[in-house]
Amino acid sequence: MDPLNNMLTILDAEMGAPSRIEKTGSWAVRFDEYQQFRIGAVLRGDIWLRVDGGAPRRLSEGDCYLLGDGKPHVIGSDLTAPASDGDAETAETGGLETARSAAADPAAISSVVLTGSLGLDQATEPLLRSRIPGYVEMKSSSYRSQVARPILELLSRENAWEIPDADLMRLHLSRILLIQLVRTALRTADGCAAAPPDRLLTRMDERIRCALDLIHRQPSKRWTVANLAAAAHMSRSVFAARFRTAVGMPPLEYLEMWRIRSAAAVLQSTDRTVSSVAAQFGYSADSTFSRAFKRVTGRAPKQYRQLAA
Known part of the structure; x- marks a missing residue:
């Protein structure tokens, strides 16, 4: 078994309660430094994402992303708009609860983003964190993005429903989600050919x-x-x-x-x-x-x- 499969076999990953951000008009939300991986999916509209010190990146409806370098970042339809505090905004929500624009008419909502944190166990986090790029993007047309979006939606529902086996479901869904993200990180720069399975360790x-x-x-x-x-x-x-x-x-x-x-x-x-x-x-x-x-x-x-x- 190659090193990556060894790690993924024993991996413990758990997704925190994802928050659904719904906005209308020009908006921006800023997130401070973080310890765990941050993951997001654009469910409606087009947005921008900018990590502190980096260039803005355009994300379209259906795209998913992973952030792993811990740096503050901003998402929004207009990065020049006054940014609200994303950590405070999403801390008050979770599961199917939603951080919405003030007085927003649901029918007029132009942007919907699902975002949350993904934590790893101590055995594999150092290896994965040091080898996965600080930014991983899955385009809407990719198979992995099409898999990741419904997983995020399911995680959101599992966090909202208080049922006995919800913890087990969250654990397995989180593992599947992380494997998809790791596989995406192993793609070559042009996104076409797959890299060798132990590429995480080549550096x-x-x-x-x-x-x-x-x-x-x-x-x-x-x-x-x-x-x-x-x-x-x-x-x-x-x-x-x-x-x-x-x-x-x-x-x-x-x-x-x-x-x-x-x-x-x-x-x-x-x-x-x-x-x-x-x-x-x-x-x-x-x-x-x-x-x-x-x-x-x-x-x-x-x-x-x-x-x-």
Whole structure:
């Protein structure tokens, strides 16, 4: 399995309650710095989007976008119009609730944008965030945009309806949405030919990629910083520093995160015993596995399985 598929297999992503922005006339909405990915879909009309320090981008009805660099940004029909506070405006809404122009006649609404935040788990966020461009756009004519729009609409409805299985639906819809966005980011500049599946990692030091591949393929091995560094043909100190810079956490912390997230996926999808899953991922004692599992997921293995059922 290639590195990207490895990451997406254990990925935990969750979409916050999307907000529907409906406007008429000339308008602009400004969003401040953010921590999670921001995603949006233009459901009606044409708008502009400008990230601080960047050029304006034209988005047409049906287009979707992903922002990942955390910079403030403005959307609107007219970027010279006075901008309202998007964070305050959408904080008061969510689900099927709507941030509308004051006294706007619904029949006269010219712009509709669905926007929200997409959070990732700690194991894969550093890799994805450092490799996905700060701006990803899906044009209305693309298959992926046609898939993303209804997912956003479904997420909006799932957030509005208080039903027992809404959390599970949101989790799976969020994963599908993120995979579509990642696949879009892997397209070549002209949007025609697909890039190699491990393109997310091509800008990473090849030796760090080698270490990651070893962890992904042999999670049960008794890895240490020393033997990972040796496999990467680097000194221990240089390897540890470069790994942390590239991945966002120390090697052994990433190893534990990877093992536990992978084990969690097995517990969720099979009826295997906790002991056998622990052994598969390099834990000889159930107690050690349980402590690590709770440290990463916040729950004991059996509790995690029960909640996921």
